[in-house]
Amino acid sequence: MTRLARTIDGRPLLGDGDGFVPLSSADPSLTTIRDALPLAASGALPSPDEAAASRVSAEGLAFAAPLERPGKLWGIGLNYADHASDLNEDSPTEPASFMKPSTTATGPGGPIRLPSRDITDRVTAEAELALVIGRTCSDVDEGDVDDVIAGYVPVIDMTAEDILERNPRFLTRAKSFDSFLVFGPSLITPDEVGPLEGLSVRTVVNGAVAAENEIRNMMTSPRELVSFHSNVMTLEPGDVISTGTPGAKHIVSGDSVRAEVERVGTVEADVVS
Structure with a gap:
């Protein structure tokens, strides 16, 4: 599954069933989860396989809500x-x-x-x-x-x-x-x-x-x-x-x-x- 998440200290993540990478390591233009939402809607999110970082398992992370400040x-x-x-x-x-x-x-x-x-x-x-x-x-x-x-x-x-x-x-x-x-x-x-x-x-x-x-x-x-x-x-x-x-x-x-x-x-x- 393609996932967007955020650590408890605010780092945006891109992940799948095998773990998570920093979002910007897959696309340096994406610095927040909100930046990635249009790509998610269009099915154009990068894959964690494309990231210049290794995956970290979900078990090794502490998660906050995906959106730092939700809209309406x-x-x-x-x-x-x-x-x-x-x-x-x-x-x-x-x-x-x-x-x-x-x-x-x-x-x-x-x-x-x-x-x-x-x-x-x-x-x-x-x-x-x-x-x-x-x-x-x-x-x-x-x-x-x-x-x-x-x-x-x-x-x-x-x-x-x-x-x-x-x-x-x-x-x-x-x-x-x-x-x-x-x-x-x-x-x-x-x-x-x-x-x-x-x-x-x-x-x-x-x-x-x-x-x-x-x-x-x-x-x-x-x-x-x-x-x-x-x-x-x-x-x-x-x-x-x-x-x-x-x-x-x-x-x-x-x-x-x-x-x-x-x-x-x-x-x-x-x-x-």
Whole structure:
């Protein structure tokens, strides 16, 4: 798999199943992950085999989130009918989208930091497939979406559910606490993932699967989500659309949460007060 990643001290990496090399050792013009996103969208990333450096195994590296500073962060609510049913809500007839600030983002391991209990006493964690935009675009036809996606990454999204239940207009606040979006360790290019429809997404808490579903059961597919939102605003390299969760699980301090997205990867984080 072709991967883009970033070490915890900020070094951008290019990798595959055999390990990682410094991104600039494969192409000196690429000094950040954002520089490489258009090439990832067009299928023109260099190979680690072309690098003037030897691979280092993933086990020998500590990873941060792939994007140092993500762009616009879109989330999608109730995108699986089963999840809407679990929450006793009607499935929306168009994407129930919301935005999160970039300060919610953190990298593998987190930790997920729960706000004080006088602010919220019920936070849920949700595994999701996220896609990263690689090219500036607007009004993208669904059939052309593959040309603007740089890659996919697993994420854990959080919600202060008791705040949201008080009033649905509080959604932005309920979703926007620091550390409420945990990114997986690497971005996987679309050509390496292949068709998404049959892939599964799982929310796992303390080793037990709390929710699981296949991407084919989304109300609005990933391609449709990109096309839809490109008609709302211009999308730019580094923008992220997190495509919705098969189900959420209440979390408390001491828990361990994992998002598993088949063929894309996993990300895990501890929960702390």
